[in-house]
Amino acid sequence: MIDRAALAMLDGALVKDVVFERGASARAAAIAAGLTDAGVMVVSTPSQRAVAEAAVRELGDRVGHWFDSPEMHVPSATVSEALAINGRLGAGCWLAIGGGSAIGLAKSVALSMDVSVVAVPTTYSGSEMTDIWGITGEEGKKTGRSRRVVPTVVVYDADLTRTLPPAVAGPSGVNAIAHAVEALYAPEAAPDLLALAEAGIAGIAPALRALCGPDRGAGGLDDALDAALLGAALCGIALGRAPMDIHHRLCHLLGGNHNLPHAETHSVILPYAVAHKSGSAPEAMAAIRRALGAESAAAGLRRLALDVGAPGSLREIGGIGEGDLDRIAELATGGPPHPVDARSRDSRERDAVRRLLDDAFHGRDPE
Ligand code: NAD
Numbered sequence: 001m002i003d004r005a006a007l008a009m010l011d012g013a014l015v016k017d018v019v020f021e022r023g024a025s026a027r028a029a030a031i032a033a034g035l036t037d038a039g040v041m042v043v044s045t046p047s048q049r050a051v052a053e054a055a056v057r058e059l060g061d062r063v064g065h066w067f068d069s070p071e072m073h074v075p076s077a078t079v080s081e082a083l084a085i086n087g088r089l090g091a092g093c094w095l096a097i098g099g100g101s102a103i104g105l106a107k108s109v110a111l112s113m114d115v116s117v118v119a120v121p122t123t124y125s126g127s128e129m130t131d132i133w134g135i136t137g138e139e140g141k142k143t144g145r146s147r148r149v150v151p152t153v154v155v156y157d158a159d160l161t162r163t164l165p166p167a168v169a170g171p172s173g174v175n176a177i178a179h180a181v182e183a184l185y186a187p188e189a190a191p192d193l194l195a196l197a198e199a200g201i202a203g204i205a206p207a208l209r210a211l212c213g214p215d216r217g218a219g220g221l222d223d224a225l226d227a228a229l230l231g232a233a234l235c236g237i238a239l240g241r242a243p244m245d246i247h248h249r250l251c252h253l254l255g256g257n258h259n260l261p262h263a264e265t266h267s268v269i270l271p272y273a274v275a276h277k278s279g280s281a282p283e284a285m286a287a288i289r290r291a292l293g294a295e296s297a298a299a300g301l302r303r304l305a306l307d308v309g310a311p312g313s314l315r316e317i318g319g320i321g322e323g324d325l326d327r328i329a330e331l332a333t334g335g336p337p338h339p340v341d342a343r344s345r346d347s348r349e350r351d352a353v354r355r356l357l358d359d360a361f362h363g364r365d366p367e
Helices: 004-012 024-034 046-062 076-089 100-112 158-163 166-184 191-212 221-241 246-258 262-277 282-292 297-307 322-332 345-362
Strands: 017-020 040-044 063-067 093-098 116-121 132-137 140-145 153-156
Touching: 004 017, 004 191, 004 221, 017 024, 017 221, 024 040, 024 046, 024 093, 024 116, 024 153, 040 046, 040 076, 040 100, 046 063, 046 093, 046 158, 063 076, 076 100, 076 132, 093 100, 100 116, 100 132, 116 221, 132 246, 140 246, 153 221, 158 221, 166 191, 166 221, 166 246, 166 262, 166 282, 166 297, 191 221, 191 282, 191 297, 246 262, 246 322, 246 345, 262 282, 262 297, 262 345, 282 297, 322 345
Parallel strands: 017 153, 040 063, 040 093, 093 116, 116 153
Antiparallel strands: 132 140
C-alpha cells in the first residue's frame, strides 16, 4: 500500500505536475502531445522499447525523431546531434522514458532550446526531479543548474521498474539515497526539505532490501516497487532543492573524468562521504540513523549498499588506480596544494578527502 503521507510530499517538487500511478505511463504520449502544437521527440532506454514503441505509435506523425540508446553522462557529441535534429524539426516537447541517461539527454536539449520535457523514470536516479544538467565533453563533465531543464510533467509508473535487475536497482537506489543525504546536511535546509529527505531514505531503504535481497518481493513485490519509486522521487526532490556537497563533487569527478559507472560509484562513495561529514553534521547523522534503523549512519549505509549488491570498493569497480586519487582529492577541494600555508584549512580538507578516497578505493569499513 502506498504511503499517503510520503505521496503528499511530492507537492514539494520543482516540477509542475507529478503523476504517481501504476499504468500511468500509457498516458505519457498524450501528456507530451498536449504540451505543444509542434512535434514530440522521444528518447528511451533500450529496456523500455515496448513502452516507447507504444508511445511512438500513438503519437504517429507528431514524432520528430526517436533516440533509442542514450549514453550515460550525456556526451556532448550526442547533445550537439540532438540539438541539430531538434533545430531542423522544430519539436516542442521531449518525452524521455528511461533512467537518468535518457532524461539527461532531454534536459540537455531543454537547456538551450525552448522545449518542454515529460519524464517517465524507470530507475531511481531522481534526475527527473532536479534542475541539474550534466554534459560530458573532452574536458570532463560540466554540470550546472537551470530552471529550463526541469521537466514539466513527471509520470511515475512503478510497473516499469519491475524489469530492473537487482544489479541495477540496488546501486540506483543507493544513488537516490545519496541525494537525500546531501540535503540533510545542507546549510539552512528548510524543515519540510529535511522531513522529505528523511522520508525518502526511510521509504526506499527497506524496499531496496526487499527487491534486491535473496527473497525478492517476499513481503509483496508491488508494494516494494511502489515504495522504492516513491522514496526515489522524494530523494530526487531533495537533490533538486539542496546544494551538492563533497559526495556529489567526488562522484561527478569519478564519473565525468574517469567514466566510472554513475550509480555504482555513488554506492561506494556514500558511506565514506557520510563518515567525512559526521563530525560537522550531527543532526543529519541522527536523521540517517533513524531512517535506516541503524546505529551508525556511515556503517548503516555501507551495510545497505552491500546488502543490495552494490560493489564494495572503487578497486572492485575498476577504471581508476590509486595514482589518480591525489588529483581527484585536489579537484574536489578546489585545486592544487596551497603553496605557502601547507596547513591551511583547504589543505587539511584535501588531506581528509584523500583519506576518504583511499578508504573507498580499498573498501575499508567507514569510521
Ligand atoms: P541509466 O539511465 O544509464 O540506466 C542504467 C541501466 O539500466 C541502463 O542499461 C538502462 O538501459 C537500464 N534500465 C533503465 N531502466 C530499466 C528498467 N526499468 N528495467 C531494466 N533496465 C533498465 O542510469 P541511471 O543510473 O538511471 O542514470 C545515470 C545518469 O543519470 C548519469 O548520467 C547521471 O549523471 C545522471 N543523473 C543526473 C541527475 C540530475 O539531477 N541531473 C541525477 C542523478 C543521475
